[in-house]
Every structure is written in structure tokens, then in C-alpha cells.
Amino acid sequence: GESVGLHLPTLSVQEGDNSIINCAYSNSASDYFIWYKQESGKGPQFIIDIRSNMDKRQGQRVTVLLNKTVKHLSLQIAATQPGDSAVYFCAEKDNQGGKLIFGQGTELSVKP
Amino acid sequence: KAGVTQTPRYLIKTRGQQVTLSCSPISGHRSVSWYQQTPGQGLQFLFEYFSETQRNKGNFPGRFSGRQFSNSRSEMNVSTLELGDSALYLCASSPGGQGYGYTFGSGTRLTVV
Numbered sequence: 001g002e003s004v005g006l007h008l009p010t011l012s013v014q015e016g017d018n019s020i021i022n023c024a025y026s027n028s029a030s031d032y033f034i035w036y037k038q039e040s041g042k043g044p045q046f047i048i049d050i051r052s053n054m055d056k057r058q059g060q061r062v063t064v065l066l067n068k069t070v071k072h073l074s075l076q077i078a079a080t081q082p083g084d085s086a087v088y089f090c091a092e093k094d095n096q097g098g099k100l101i102f103g104q105g106t107e108l109s110v111k112p
Numbered sequence: 113k114a115g116v117t118q119t120p121r122y123l124i125k126t127r128g129q130q131v132t133l134s135c136s137p138i139s140g141h142r143s144v145s146w147y148q149q150t151p152g153q154g155l156q157f158l159f160e161y162f163s164e165t166q167r168n169k170g171n172f173p174g175r176f177s178g179r180q181f182s183n184s185r186s187e188m189n190v191s192t193l194e195l196g197d198s199a200l201y202l203c204a205s206s207p208g209g210q211g212y213g214y215t216f217g218s219g220t221r222l223t224v225v
Contacts, residue, residue, distance in 0.1 A: 034214065043118075043202050043216035044155075044216045045216070046216075049212065049213070051212070098143050098168060100145070100157065100204070100214060102155035105154060
């Protein structure tokens with residue numbers, strides 16, 4: 001079936017560096033993508049989203065890039081802070097309705 | 113603006129029992145989706161309700177069911193609990209229709225013993 005997968009299960013960066021988390025998706029008909037951050041014991045927290053008619057979207061310290069040609073999504077976090085340590089999930093919205101398909105997640109560890 | 117509220121936060125049940133979890137979406141949101149999160153399977157879609165109708169359903173057995181009320185609050189029920197049903201159950205609220213933006217609650221941690 002269709003799936004969203006992450007290339008790296010863990011990522012360790014130094015505080016102040018930039019982080020890049022990658023995600024591959026397989027459903028070329030997906031029209032909406034979301035990045036979530038999940039801290040231990042909490043539900044996924046919305047970070048940023050992008051629609052399929054866009055290539056790039058920026059938020060506060062975060063940027064999402066969408067490459068539809070190779071079906072690739074990335075999350076860039078600028079000046080990574082210890083508070084950014086968490087598991088990050090990408091998700092794509094099924095074009096049949098409200099179903100989100102999640103990637104396996106990447107654990108980001110920020111070293112002070 | 114209140115977020116998504118899930119109750120209870122924690123549950124311990126015995127195999128064979130049934131359980132009902134509750135989700136109150138963000139005010140004005142008409143769509144509620146449920147997800148199961150486990151270390152082995154990650155986040156998996158259970159079902160979605162929009163305006164009291166099930167709009168999508170994931171690949172879970174019939175022991176998993178849900179419903180949505182006229183005020184958009186939703187409940188999910190799991191009957192004949194199995195050890196493998198132990199998981200974090202998450203509810204996501206969205207405007208529905210062609211709206212975007214999915215906000216998750218903190219989840220209900222279900223442990224089956």
C-alpha cells in the first residue's frame with residue numbers, strides 16, 4: 001500500500017547547528033503534507049504544513065521543502081536548540097479524505 | 113481557544129474487557145480522526161468521522177469502532193481487548209470538508225493486562 005517513510009531514524013546535532021530531517025512519500029496524488037513534533041508523553045504537535053501546489057514554506061526557524069518530482073519532503077530547523085529534541089514525523093494527507101499517513105519518525109537529539 | 117481534549121489520559125484494562133475513549137475536538141471543527149500509536153507500528157489510522165458519519169476507515173478489526181455526536185465529540189470503543197491493543201490512542205481534530213490543519217490531543221494511554 002501507499003506509505004510515507006523516513007530515511008534516518010536518528011539524528012544528533014550540536015546546539016546552534018541547522019538540522020535537516022528527510023521524508024519520502026509514495027503517493028503522488030497526496031495533496032497536503034504536515035510535519036509534527038512529538039515529545040515524550042505528549043501528542044504530536046503541529047510544526048508546519050505545505051500543500052502540493054507549493055515547493056517551499058517557511059515558519060519561525062523552520063522550513064519545509066517539497067520536491068514532487070522525486071516525492072521527497074524535508075524539514076529544516078535553523079539554529080537547533082535543546083528544546084527541539086523530540087521525534088519528528090512527516091505525514092501526507094490521503095486525497096480521498098481526512099486520512100493522514102505517517103512516516104516512521106526521526107528522533108532528533110540536540111547536544112548542548 | 114481550547115485544544116483537543118481526550119479522556120481519560122490513562123487506562124488499565126484486562127484482556128477481554130471493552131473500553132471507550134472520548135475526544136472533544138476544537139470548537140467549530142467537524143472532523144475527528146483516531147490513530148493508534150505503538151513502538152512497533154508507529155502511527156496508524158483507525159477511522160475518521162465527519163458530521164456524524166464515518167468517512168474513512170483503516171485496516172483494523174471490527175473490534176475497533178467509533179461514533180461522532182452532533183456536537184462533533186467522538187468516542188471510540190474497543191471490545192474484547194487483547195494485549196496487543198496496548199497503545200497510545202490519539203485523536204485529531206480538523207475543520208473537515210476541504211479544510212486543512214490537523215490538531216492532535218495528548219492521547220489516551222491504554223494498557224491491557
